[in-house]
Amino acid sequence: MVDNLIKNNNHESEDFDMTKIRDYNMNGTIILGVDAGYGNYKTARCCFPTSVSRSDQPPIFTRNFLEYDGGYYTIGEGYKDFVAEKSMDDDNYILTLAAIAKELKARELSTAKIHLAVGLPLKWVQAQRDSFREYMLQNRQVDYKYAGKHYAVDIVDCTVMPKCYAAIAENLPDFKGMHMIADIGNGTMNVMILNNGKASESKSWTVKLGANECFMAIRNLILDRKAEEVPAEIIENYLRYGDTKVGEEYQQLxxxxxxxxxxxxxxxxxxHGYNPNLMKLYVMGGGCSVGEADC
Incomplete structure (x- = not known):
């Protein structure tokens, strides 16, 4: 997908193999990465839409819900509106508990001590780091159920990392010369320039130019031309796979x-300084799949 995005714009890309999953533990504490995205929440083993719906009764048609503090939270059906300050949105805490449960289930665990490693947009970390860390540590011991299974978790600490940089931190020695990194998420695009593996604040940016902007452009164009509201799932499938098996007219739109x-x-x-003759470009994140559109 990254290759298509770059190739179709007459640029070059280079890929790293980051598919191998590694588990990190320190003195019996699991270091668990949770990418609190605006479109999807991710851990090493799971990815699900950023959406929460609360009710006072358990849902009828799904077991994919979290039971916590007297409420029932259906997870991952639809998407949330963009909220720049994540610590001001209670849903992010519920989504983090769901992400922890999914990751522990994959490891066949129901109890654990956890050191959370979470991310914020590259240039927003400095202003939001402390409040987001306190938000994540609001309850050091958490008991809840997810998908019918009980989890007891001790959240012993939380480290807040800058998105984009965190994704390539382990590979920095491989970045010889000048490189631009672009991490395209649902809400933001994070961009940074590396010089021989070294980053600087003056060469890093967060831009509100995430894939949701493309989603809305597609929705609005079809609404204008056809006077029809296309289901969100169809647009999402197009952005993910480039072909949703719809009529040719809709595909062209x-x-x-x-x-x-x-x-x-x-x-x-x-x-922000990209020149294909002077540096290599690496594109990552869910938004990079937009290249499947043969742009």
Whole structure:
């Protein structure tokens, strides 16, 4: 997917193999990474939409709910609105508990001591780090149920890391020369330039140019041209896979709306110093799959 995005804009890319899952423990404490994205929550072993719906009774049609503090929270059906200050949104805590449960289930655990490692947009970390860390540590001992299974978790500490940089931190020795890294999420795009593996604050940016902008462009174009509201799942499948098995006219409209978004991405990268003759470009994150649109 990354190759398509770069190739279709006459640029070059280079891939690292980051598919191997490694578990980290320190003195009996699991170091557990949770990417609290605006579109999806991710751990090493799971990915699910950022959505929470609370009720006073358990849902009827799904077991994919979290029972906590007297409420029942259905997880991952739909998406949330963009909220820049994550610690001001109680849903992020519920989503983090769900992510912990999913990760522990994959490890066949129901109790654990956990050191959370969470991320914030690259340039927002400095302003939001302390409040987000306190938010994540609001309850050091948490008992809850997820998908019918009980979990007892001790959250002993939390480290807040900058997105984009955290994704390539272990590979920094491999970045010889000049490189630009672009992490395209649902709400933001984080960009940084590395010089021989070294980053600097003056060469890092967070731009509100996430894949949700492309989603809305597709939705609005079809609404304008066809006077129809396309189901969100169809647009999401197009952004993920490039082909949703819909009629040709709708496929063409989605491509028409997606192309300007990819052009805008590269215009933004060039505005921040990208020159394909001077540096290599690495694109990561869910938004990079927009390249499947043959832009």
């Amino acid at each position: 989605m491509e028409e709306a997606a192309k300007p978004y990819v052009d805008k991405i590269f215009a933004e990268l060039k505005a």
